[in-house]
Amino acid sequence: MNQYHGIETLQTEEDIVLLKKYASQISPLTCYLELGVAQGGSAQVAVESVRQMVPVFGVDSVATTYAHPRFWFIQAKAEDVVGEFIYPIGLLFMDHDHNKISQDFLQWQEKVVPQGVVIFHDGDCQETALGTPEGWEVVRHADETPNSSMYIIRKCPK
Numbered sequence: 001m002n003q004y005h006g007i008e009t010l011q012t013e014e015d016i017v018l019l020k021k022y023a024s025q026i027s028p029l030t031c032y033l034e035l036g037v038a039q040g041g042s043a044q045v046a047v048e049s050v051r052q053m054v055p056v057f058g059v060d061s062v063a064t065t066y067a068h069p070r071f072w073f074i075q076a077k078a079e080d081v082v083g084e085f086i087y088p089i090g091l092l093f094m095d096h097d098h099n100k101i102s103q104d105f106l107q108w109q110e111k112v113v114p115q116g117v118v119i120f121h122d123g124d125c126q127e128t129a130l131g132t133p134e135g136w137e138v139v140r141h142a143d144e145t146p147n148s149s150m151y152i153i154r155k156c157p158k
Contacts, residue, residue, distance in 0.1 A: 023049035030090030040066020095121035
Protein backbone atom coordinates (compact mmCIF):
# COMPACT_ATOMS: atom_id res chain seq x y z
CA MET A 1 0.00 0.00 0.00
CA ASN A 2 1.32 3.43 -0.96
CA GLN A 3 0.54 6.84 0.54
CA TYR A 4 -0.36 10.13 -1.07
CA HIS A 5 -0.32 13.11 1.31
CA GLY A 6 -0.86 10.74 4.22
CA ILE A 7 -3.79 8.90 2.60
CA GLU A 8 -3.46 5.21 1.77
CA THR A 9 -3.70 4.50 -1.94
CA LEU A 10 -3.33 1.49 -4.18
CA GLN A 11 -1.84 3.61 -6.95
CA THR A 12 1.88 3.63 -7.64
CA GLU A 13 3.83 6.87 -8.09
CA GLU A 14 3.60 6.40 -11.86
CA ASP A 15 -0.17 5.86 -11.60
CA ILE A 16 -0.46 9.12 -9.67
CA VAL A 17 1.53 11.02 -12.32
CA LEU A 18 -0.80 9.68 -15.03
CA LEU A 19 -3.92 10.49 -13.02
CA LYS A 20 -2.69 14.05 -12.39
CA LYS A 21 -1.95 14.53 -16.08
CA TYR A 22 -5.39 13.47 -17.28
CA ALA A 23 -7.31 15.09 -14.40
CA SER A 24 -5.65 18.44 -15.17
CA GLN A 25 -6.95 18.24 -18.75
CA ILE A 26 -10.65 17.89 -17.89
CA SER A 27 -12.87 20.59 -19.38
CA PRO A 28 -14.57 22.87 -16.82
CA LEU A 29 -17.91 21.88 -18.39
CA THR A 30 -17.47 18.27 -17.28
CA CYS A 31 -16.65 16.38 -14.09
CA TYR A 32 -14.27 13.78 -12.68
CA LEU A 33 -15.99 10.62 -11.49
CA GLU A 34 -14.29 7.85 -9.55
CA LEU A 35 -15.91 4.46 -9.13
CA GLY A 36 -14.26 2.82 -6.12
CA VAL A 37 -13.00 5.43 -3.67
CA ALA A 38 -11.54 3.29 -0.84
CA GLN A 39 -9.45 5.57 1.42
CA GLY A 40 -9.59 8.47 -1.03
CA GLY A 41 -5.98 8.69 -2.20
CA SER A 42 -6.83 8.98 -5.89
CA ALA A 43 -9.73 11.33 -5.09
CA GLN A 44 -7.21 13.61 -3.38
CA VAL A 45 -5.03 13.50 -6.50
CA ALA A 46 -8.06 14.51 -8.58
CA VAL A 47 -9.11 17.34 -6.25
CA GLU A 48 -5.59 18.78 -6.44
CA SER A 49 -5.28 18.34 -10.21
CA VAL A 50 -8.57 19.40 -11.79
CA ARG A 51 -9.36 23.00 -12.62
CA GLN A 52 -11.15 24.94 -9.91
CA MET A 53 -14.60 24.69 -11.54
CA VAL A 54 -14.48 20.93 -12.19
CA PRO A 55 -16.54 18.92 -9.69
CA VAL A 56 -15.02 15.72 -8.30
CA PHE A 57 -17.41 12.87 -7.48
CA GLY A 58 -16.78 9.46 -5.95
CA VAL A 59 -19.07 6.45 -5.82
CA ASP A 60 -18.46 3.48 -3.56
CA SER A 61 -20.73 1.05 -1.74
CA VAL A 62 -18.44 1.30 1.29
CA ALA A 63 -18.14 4.57 3.21
CA THR A 64 -14.87 6.45 2.90
CA THR A 65 -13.16 8.58 5.51
CA TYR A 66 -11.89 10.96 2.83
CA ALA A 67 -13.51 14.40 2.85
CA HIS A 68 -12.78 17.62 1.02
CA PRO A 69 -14.97 20.65 0.21
CA ARG A 70 -14.55 19.98 -3.52
CA PHE A 71 -15.34 16.26 -3.30
CA TRP A 72 -18.86 14.84 -3.36
CA PHE A 73 -19.19 11.25 -2.17
CA ILE A 74 -22.12 9.03 -3.07
CA GLN A 75 -22.36 5.86 -1.00
CA ALA A 76 -24.02 3.40 -3.37
CA LYS A 77 -23.28 0.75 -5.96
CA ALA A 78 -22.21 2.18 -9.32
CA GLU A 79 -25.12 0.52 -11.13
CA ASP A 80 -27.60 2.14 -8.73
CA VAL A 81 -26.34 5.67 -9.48
CA VAL A 82 -25.79 5.66 -13.24
CA GLY A 83 -29.42 6.39 -14.18
CA GLU A 84 -29.60 9.47 -11.96
CA PHE A 85 -26.12 10.89 -12.57
CA ILE A 86 -26.63 14.04 -14.66
CA TYR A 87 -23.12 15.48 -15.03
CA PRO A 88 -21.17 15.00 -18.27
CA ILE A 89 -17.99 13.08 -17.44
CA GLY A 90 -14.60 14.30 -18.65
CA LEU A 91 -12.64 11.62 -16.79
CA LEU A 92 -14.03 8.35 -15.43
CA PHE A 93 -11.59 6.57 -13.10
CA MET A 94 -12.58 2.95 -12.50
CA ASP A 95 -10.92 1.27 -9.54
CA HIS A 96 -13.47 -0.99 -7.91
CA ASP A 97 -14.87 -4.53 -8.13
CA HIS A 98 -12.82 -6.02 -10.95
CA ASN A 99 -15.50 -8.60 -11.70
CA LYS A 100 -17.96 -5.80 -12.51
CA ILE A 101 -15.81 -3.21 -14.25
CA SER A 102 -16.70 -4.33 -17.78
CA GLN A 103 -20.41 -4.22 -16.92
CA ASP A 104 -20.06 -0.84 -15.21
CA PHE A 105 -18.10 0.56 -18.16
CA LEU A 106 -20.91 -0.43 -20.52
CA GLN A 107 -23.43 1.32 -18.25
CA TRP A 108 -21.41 4.51 -17.74
CA GLN A 109 -19.75 5.00 -21.16
CA GLU A 110 -22.59 7.11 -22.58
CA LYS A 111 -22.07 9.66 -19.78
CA VAL A 112 -18.48 10.28 -20.94
CA VAL A 113 -18.19 13.24 -23.33
CA PRO A 114 -16.48 12.95 -26.74
CA GLN A 115 -12.71 13.22 -26.15
CA GLY A 116 -13.38 12.20 -22.52
CA VAL A 117 -11.09 9.64 -20.92
CA VAL A 118 -11.64 6.42 -18.99
CA ILE A 119 -8.80 5.14 -16.82
CA PHE A 120 -8.90 1.58 -15.52
CA HIS A 121 -6.64 0.92 -12.54
CA ASP A 122 -5.25 -2.63 -12.75
CA GLY A 123 -6.09 -2.28 -16.40
CA ASP A 124 -4.31 -5.40 -17.62
CA CYS A 125 -7.34 -7.57 -16.84
CA GLN A 126 -9.74 -4.90 -18.14
CA GLU A 127 -7.86 -4.48 -21.41
CA THR A 128 -8.10 -8.22 -21.97
CA ALA A 129 -11.80 -8.30 -21.08
CA LEU A 130 -12.85 -5.18 -23.02
CA GLY A 131 -10.36 -4.93 -25.84
CA THR A 132 -10.86 -1.56 -27.52
CA PRO A 133 -14.57 -0.79 -27.37
CA GLU A 134 -16.18 0.56 -30.54
CA GLY A 135 -16.07 4.36 -30.61
CA TRP A 136 -12.99 4.50 -28.34
CA GLU A 137 -9.25 4.71 -28.97
CA VAL A 138 -6.45 3.37 -26.79
CA VAL A 139 -4.31 6.10 -25.25
CA ARG A 140 -2.18 3.80 -23.11
CA HIS A 141 -1.94 0.01 -22.91
CA ALA A 142 -1.82 -1.52 -19.44
CA ASP A 143 1.54 -3.18 -19.99
CA GLU A 144 3.47 -0.15 -21.27
CA THR A 145 5.58 0.22 -18.13
CA PRO A 146 6.38 -2.10 -15.22
CA ASN A 147 5.28 0.37 -12.52
CA SER A 148 1.76 1.10 -13.76
CA SER A 149 -0.99 -1.11 -15.11
CA MET A 150 -3.39 1.68 -16.01
CA TYR A 151 -5.34 1.11 -19.21
CA ILE A 152 -6.49 4.43 -20.69
CA ILE A 153 -9.00 4.93 -23.48
CA ARG A 154 -10.46 8.10 -25.04
CA LYS A 155 -13.93 8.45 -26.51
CA CYS A 156 -13.75 9.32 -30.20
CA PRO A 157 -15.51 12.46 -31.43
CA LYS A 158 -18.92 11.82 -32.94
